[in-house]
Amino acid sequence: xxxxxxxxxxxxxxxxxxxxxxxxxxxxxxxxxxxxxxxxxxxxxxxxxxxxxxxxxxxxxxxxxxxxxxxxxxxxxxxxxxxxxxxxxxxxxxxxxxxxxxxxxxxxxxxxxxxxxxxxxxxxxxxxxxxxxxxxxxxxxxxxxxxxxxxxxxxxxxxxxxxxxxxxxxxxxxxxxxxxxxxxxxxxxxxxxxxxxxxxxxxxxxxxxxxxxxxxxxxxxxxxxxxxxxxxxxxxxxxxxxxxxxxxxxxxxxxxxxxxxxxxxxxxxxxxxxxx
Amino acid sequence: xxxxxxxxxxxxxxxxxxxxxxxxxxxxxxxxxxxxxxxxxxxxxxxxxxxxxxxxxxxxxxxxxxxxxxxxxxxxxxxxxxxxxxxxxxxxxxxxxxxxxxxxxxxxxxxxxxxxxxxxxxxxxxxxxxxxxxxxxxxxxxxxxxxxxxxxxxxxxxxxxxxxxxxxxxxxxxxxxxxxxxxxxxxxxxxxxxxxxxxxxxxxxxxxxxxxxxxxxxxxxxxxxxxxxxxxxxxxxxxxxxxxxxxxxxxxxxxxxxxxxxxxxxxxxxxxxxxxxxxxxxxxxxxxxxxxxxxxxxxxxxxxxxxxxxxxxxx
Ligand SMILES: Cc1ncc(C[n+]2csc(CCOP(=O)(O)OP(=O)(O)O)c2C)c(N)n1
Ligand SMILES: [Mg+2]
Numbered sequence: 326x327x328x329x330x331x332x333x334x335x336x337x338x339x340x341x342x343x344x345x346x347x348x349x350x351x352x353x354x355x356x357x358x359x360x361x362x363x364x365x366x367x368x369x370x371x372x373x374x375x376x377x378x379x380x381x382x383x384x385x386x387x388x389x390x391x392x393x394x395x396x397x398x399x400x401x402x403x404x405x406x407x408x409x410x411x412x413x414x415x416x417x418x419x420x421x422x423x424x425x426x427x428x429x430x431x432x433x434x435x436x437x438x439x440x441x442x443x444x445x446x447x448x449x450x451x452x453x454x455x456x457x458x459x460x461x462x463x464x465x466x467x468x469x470x471x472x473x474x475x476x477x478x479x480x481x482x483x484x485x486x487x488x489x490x491x492x493x494x495x496x497x498x499x500x501x502x503x504x505x506x507x508x509x510x511x512x513x514x515x516x517x518x519x520x521x522x523x524x525x526x527x528x529x530x531x532x533x534x535x536x537x538x539x540x541x542x543x544x545x546x547x548x549x550x551x552x553x554x555x556x557x558x559x560x561x562x563x564x565x566x567x568x569x570x571x572x573x574x575x576x577x578x579x580x581x582x583x584x585x586x587x588x589x590x591x592x593x594x595x596x597x598x599x600x601x
Numbered sequence: 602x603x604x605x606x607x608x609x610x611x612x613x614x615x616x617x618x619x620x621x622x623x624x625x626x627x628x629x630x631x632x633x634x635x636x637x638x639x640x641x642x643x644x645x646x647x648x649x650x651x652x653x654x655x656x657x658x659x660x661x662x663x664x665x666x667x668x669x670x671x672x673x674x675x676x677x678x679x680x681x682x683x684x685x686x687x688x689x690x691x692x693x694x695x696x697x698x699x700x701x702x703x704x705x706x707x708x709x710x711x712x713x714x715x716x717x718x719x720x721x722x723x724x725x726x727x728x729x730x731x732x733x734x735x736x737x738x739x740x741x742x743x744x745x746x747x748x749x750x751x752x753x754x755x756x757x758x759x760x761x762x763x764x765x766x767x768x769x770x771x772x773x774x775x776x777x778x779x780x781x782x783x784x785x786x787x788x789x790x791x792x793x794x795x796x797x798x799x800x801x802x803x804x805x806x807x808x809x810x811x812x813x814x815x816x817x818x819x820x821x822x823x824x825x826x827x828x829x830x831x832x833x834x835x836x837x838x839x840x841x842x843x844x845x846x847x848x849x850x851x852x853x854x855x856x857x858x859x860x861x862x863x864x865x866x867x868x869x870x871x872x873x874x875x876x877x878x879x880x881x882x883x884x885x886x887x888x889x890x891x892x893x894x895x896x897x898x899x900x901x902x903x904x905x906x907x908x909x910x911x912x913x914x915x916x
Pocket of ligand 1: 358359360362394396443444445446452472474475476500505506507508557566580634635636658659685857
């Protein structure tokens with residue numbers, strides 16, 4: 326990846342953080358930590374990888390994304406708004422009665438959302454189904470999925486893992502947002518996922534592990550994953566919960582946190598809001 | 602325990618009650634699925650770290666493990682959001698706990714509209730209905746700090762599986778400290794002669810009490826019953842008030858199909874057909890919003906109860 330492209334993506338990521346914090350801050354509470362930790366992977370997918378069309382959100386041969394850790398929806402909503410799937414003003418309606426942007430992803434409400442999620446552990450199965458449909462339809466799109474590390478404790482993920490390998494779903498590329506934290510503590514202390522890449526590998530997946538905030542590493546890993554044609558790929562992302570948000574970064578309490586006007590001001594200033 | 606009317610959150614009443622019970626019984630264990638902080642069971646962990654079992658984000662496993670613990674004489678109180686307690690761990694609770702007759706207490710928090718900003722994926726409108734069809738299961742929805750405290754103790758004493766709803770954030774105290782509670786026995790909060798409001802849970806007992814006052818102002822005398830146990834239903838009390846007032850309005854923070862209103866109407870229609878209305882969620886999914894917005898949206902308000910009561914009394 327050239328420097329220019331990299332800087333461009335970094336700038337986009339900064340914008341995604343700003344928009345996301347504004348939308349959560351407007352409501353005053355939300356899933357800051359898990360939204361911030363996936364900003365780079367989402368930015369990479371939507372600005373460097375996926376074939377999607379804001380004018381035609383349900384375009385037949387588009388690439389799909391299942392954000393299985395649906396509580397991080399606000400980060401995805403920011404990108405979808407930035408790309409023009411819906412007006413940016415929607416971002417300030419997050420979670421308000423009647424909104425099209427509910428806390429957890431909802432495919433029937435939000436243009437650009439491919440699957441409804443929020444009950445952890447269900448998204449990867451849906452992604453397997455979408456990937457099977459892709460094969461049956463003979464379209465050549467890809468299916469991406471993002472799951473949480475805490476979420477990985479749900480047994481259904483491992484049923485999905487086995488089935489994706491059995492069905493040889495080379496077009497499925499999943500990411501684990503390994504931010505090491507869940508609600509009640511460090512993942513390691515609650516229900517350890519140790520040797521996570523090995524787990525996926527032993528389930529028949531191609532597995533990699535990279536710095537999830539590094540665009541070059543993301544590009545390299547996705548390129549490598551695409552070379553796999555008859556087994557699914559898992560890219561484990563080492564990330565930091567709350568990344569880039571001054572009051573949330575690396576804090577356990579960032580999972581679902583109140584955001585005061587002062588917090589928001591401070592975080593936006595630190596992100597250089599209004600500067601270019 | 603602090604004085605019950607001083608609690609700010611119901612979840613703290615739940616946790617402190619478990620701590621009180623666990624002091625005299627080392628077979629009591631508490632479980633959660635990465636929602637200790639949300640459900641207040643973190644308080645129990647601080648008191649009895651060795652008897653707090655966090656299953657991680659894995660509700661089905663948690664309930665299966667609870668059944669195994671129960672089979673060895675332990676008394677597990679396992680909690681998670683009501684949507685996941687009822688739906689993600691249903692078969693484990695149905696078979697490993699209930700069919701196998703194991704003493705598992707399953708606690709589902711954030712009932713109905715109180716899930717607020719967590720929205721449709723997290724809004725348990727269906728838990729009571731699902732739980733009611735499990736043979737012999739005890740199903741509860743306490744409405745205030747005193748009843749939550751006493752019913753938590755009662756389900757500990759009771760040998761067998763139980764599903765209890767837990768209103769976790771915010772608290773209200775309706776009863777005096779010396780009010781007695783028994784599983785399967787409703788409480789008459791206010792007597793009346795024209796119509797009976799049968800409610801449960803914090804949200805709808807609160808609305809029913811408001812509705813009773815509004816009805817009184819219009820010269821209608823409404824009885825208010827807290828039917829904290831949906832199963833086994835206090836049929837004798839239902840029959841008594843059906844006879845006395847001739848009109849029943851049920852009020853619940855959940856689906857109309859198969860819930861409290863379902864239970865009351867099933868009983869009455871076979872035994873003593875009585876005019877009835879059910880104020881409940883009418884066959885739709887949940888969504889995001891504030892609790893006020895959601896109560897309006899799904900018709901779970903005192904105004905709707907008043908309207909229902911008046912439509913019956915008129916007849
Ligand atoms: C089935 C299910 N159980 C519980 C929850 C409540 N919950 C929401 S997020 C979360 C923790 C998830 O941890 P992780 O996947 O690590 O999320 P992240 O750190 O990326 O925010 C829990 C328990 C849920 N949404 N779904
Ligand atoms: Mg995490």
